[in-house]
Amino acid sequence: MATITDFKKSDHLLTLKVLKLTQPQLAPPFIVTCDSKDLPGKLFNTHVKENITTVMDNETVGPSQFMLLPQSIRNIYLGETFSCYICVNNKSQQVVQSVTLKVELQTTRLGKMTLCVPGKDIQPKTLEPKDTLDFVVQHEVKDIDTHSLICEVNYVAIINGVSTPLTLQDYFVFNVLKPLDLKTKFYTAESDEVYIEAQVQNITSGPVSLENVSLEASPEFKVTVLNSTDDGESVFGRINSLPQNASRQYLYSLAPNPVQPKTNTASTSLGNLNFVWRSEMGEKGRLRTSELHKPVTDLPDLRLSVQELPNLVYIDEPFQFKIKLTNASLKPMELSLYLENLSDMSWIGVSGRKFGTLESKSEIILPLSLVPLGTGLQTISGIRIKDSLTKKNVFENDNLAQVYVLQRQPTAA
CATH class of the missing domain: 2.60.40.10 (Immunoglobulins)
Known part of the structure; x- marks a missing residue:
């Protein structure tokens, strides 16, 4: 009887492929222009107008009308949803029985997380020759670390006339990066009111849209948002776009909540900052900071x-x-x-x-x-x-x- 150890990866009857799902990008036109009195004349301008990615009557500015397929694997940022397509293909000429798929995601800090459970997410399947077993994995990444996607396929094949259980295992590694850099400052007034200044910097590879930035205050405090005008408009303008490496300052005021009993501790939890942002093509990411604490100060009696x-x-x-x-x-x-x-x-x-x-x-x-x-x-x-x-x-x-x-x-x- 053949065993698992007798099989190399190339000897298996099945193949396992993983394709990362990502959004395409807008194809920017390659713009080279000059004055009509220069030596090239109208040559460069004519070339730009003939470019398929150029927007008509707007040859030098604005996004393209065409989408560009990713030329490389885009970075995964903390808080985004990692999506991939897993395909198990029967490359042999025989029927393979009881094909199951198990998918786990492993990090150093969080350990293993099961994303696909055999018999629950996918039922055992019989694969005819050239038939496939397909599955899409989606997971919100919550740790800045190297992630390992471990895929395990179990099946039963006829080896030397005997039904033999076999296991095909493969893993894929990707890194998760930090999308936003946060710096906070605290100002404490004698009235126990605390002002929080949060400086947010976009450190992704492109512009992002900060869809929502909010402070979830602890029960001991009542929060006042100081990022809008008297008319309720955002101080950052109507176009909510943050270019690469650009920063914004958000300001909040926290006053003691009269409903809650006062504590005598020198340091008190203020709450958490929550971020909802979208990439250039609308992919959503969510972040939540650890607890912010009121700085320890020697207040007068x-x-x-x-x-x-x-x-x-x-x-x-x-x-x-x-x-x-x-x-x-x-x-x-x-x-x-x-x-x-x-x-x-x-x-x-x-x-x-x-x-x-x-x-x-x-x-x-x-x-x-x-x-x-x-x-x-x-x-x-x-x-x-x-x-x-x-x-x-x-x-x-x-x-x-x-x-x-x-x-x-x-x-x-």
């Missing part, structure tokens, strides 16, 4: 922010503004407000006054008054806040805000 402040004030006329104090620590504070003298402004109020206990994770709004003594752009400073329990200054700021001071014009009698 007491935070101060300006709530209300007029833009214009007048010299020698008092004006009022409001500040909000937030106790971000885990302990209560006994706070006292101290006001230092300013050269171009004068405080109205008592320095050193106490305003009670501010509990942990609580806030209070305080009204303050100033009298401007000089014109021009003036800086509000000189605010000192001390905690009586720790006897330390928990807030000092000499550049809190700015107001513009004008001289009021006298009214006509």
Whole structure:
């Protein structure tokens, strides 16, 4: 009885072929032109017009009307769907029984994934001479690594008058590349609001269309997209095309979600960025980043922010503004407000006054008054806040805000 080890690949009764399925490309015309007064005259222009790939009345710009078959295997990019056509052909003159096909995709990190299960995806088949068994494999690639497509064909043939089970195995290797390069920057405000700047660069071999770029925020945050105008139009224009090696900046604002309970962790998951893009011929790819994390920052225990402040004030006329104090620590504070003298402004109020206990994770709004003594752009400073329990200054700021001071014009009698 013949065994599998007795057979070489060329001795098998069946052949196995794998064809990668890919989209054709637009055939660009080969443009060589010159001024009619030059030595070639109208020769180059005539040649361009006679080229079959040239668009009539548009000989120098625009895509062609004709498709060009791929001259080489196009790169596979992460998030795209890998498609291939597998053909098992009976090249012998005898009937082959119980032909089954098993297809697996193997990577170093993810291991083996079965794409075609014998008896489930394809039922055992009997192949007459010159008959074929066809199967199309489609799989969304999710790993930047060398991929091995392992194809195994099992069948029963008559060898030396005896029914013998045989196995034909072959594998095909292809690489998966990264289509987009992503760089992120984080800006954290004192109000716990986080701004994310995502710079996306097209590193494929041609232009792509970014069909959708979105930030899927974690439940602790509420996301605001800052990539459109007040009319709802995209800031990138109506033509959504990103040329090769070009970049775009997407901006998002994340504010703490008041519905979710606050956490005391220094680093919090912000969510994931999702990309849906299409190649030049419309092939779709999908990407999802790993979790983005809020950078660890040493935030002060007491935070101060300006709530209300007029833009214009007048010299020698008092004006009022409001500040909000937030106790971000885990302990209560006994706070006292101290006001230092300013050269171009004068405080109205008592320095050193106490305003009670501010509990942990609580806030209070305080009204303050100033009298401007000089014109021009003036800086509000000189605010000192001390905690009586720790006897330390928990807030000092000499550049809190700015107001513009004008001289009021006298009214006509």
